[in-house]
Amino acid sequence: MKNDPVFDLIAEEKVRQSEGLELIPSENYVSSAVLEAMGSILTNKYSEGYPSFKGLTFVDSKLEMPEVEIAKEILPNYRYYGGQRNVDRIERLAIARAMELFHADHANVQPHSGANANEAVYWAWCEPGDKILAMNLGHGGHLTHGSPVTRSANIYNFIAYGTTPDGDIDYDELERLALEEQPKIILVGYSAFMKIPDFDRVAEIGKKIGALLMADMAHVAGLIAGGVHPNPLEHGFHVMTTTTHKTLRGPRGGLILSMGNVGSPLKKTPEKKLENIPILIDKAVFPGTQGGPLEHVIAAKAVAFGEALQPEFKDYAAKIVENAKALADRLAENGFVLQGGGTENHLILVKCEEAFGVDGKFYERALDMVGLTLNANALPGDKGGAFRPGGVRLGTPAITTRGMGVKEMKQIADWMKEVMDICVKAKTEEGLDEYKAGLEQIRQEVKDLALQFPVPAIG
């Protein structure tokens, strides 16, 4: 069906991705190898259940079984359907590589998304009504950490800690709430937070009350894999959830790493003890919260994890952070006020309302017109609500994948200032009409730069 308009729209999207600059910190560009695995015939296969976990154990922080053996050996599995000999070995490779990347005792590569991964962990460990301590959404937490519009928030009782005025976790408040409320889970990990969490400190607090320590590293997993951000599993945490499509640069999906005993998914659900958490999680993913796994996506995850295990990925991760710092510094020089004063990771939160009297949504739309894509974001204590928040959030994973460096970061910060100056003069979105020529000029400059740095798998 070559004349299906869907393919024309995909072609248009390719142009948009090539000509604009992607500053949304949760987006990235996959390699052609990841894309090829994801678009493969593995989508035809049903594989409910799990492959064998035999040989997938760490000995002296190395996997017991080398990859060549994993790719060769066909083992009895825990699947509901036949015809699994290839799928099993692919999923085992994905699990092995994920364990190696994050030094975990076990990996579940089946969650369809980050949200599913989080929900499965809650389901694995909590009873309805149990308490979960997580960060206030307005201070950088994620919707799945207790937003009243989610299913989880209707099942469990979320309690929120916040940030301090300088943008760090309010550890004193976290400790006080943990001791008072005795939550079953303490959750660290955010969508708009620019500092490196003190995992040891939170682990100490968690140990006092026997809580499950859960890190949602959806945003920074690639930085952990690349060695430029601490790994919560090496600081006393029991579980780490993540997406695979943000800094990790894999296909859209979720992943759960855990520490503890690995066991047969066919046996009856074990007691809810911390050492059983890997088995409890496997049960909670399937059949607890999902059906058949997306084996084409799991194959693409395996490819992406393989890429992240290469030495070049360390350089990529370091470059993301270097670029974020350069972009933040130039924005500050240009008069922007930054939440937390700057960044220690790949993320920047700009307080545009405070410095320029321009709300985040208006600024987001104006930047969109010149080909700079980012998103409006609430700031702690924001009164504008989700539709008129006071800030914008941006980050460097995608533009770093394109090969950009400090020089380009400065250029981007300067365009952002030019667009801000236009917003200040225009006052409203309708007012931008008067400045069409100026915006068009910047759009052309953005496009010229973008085309010098081809998008992988598009060219």
Ligand SMILES: *Cc1c(COP(=O)(O)O)cnc(C)c1O
């Ligand atoms: C992006 C994100 C998620 C959700 O991932 P989806 O794949 O969109 O469901 C969960 N937690 C955090 C902290 C995130 O940033």
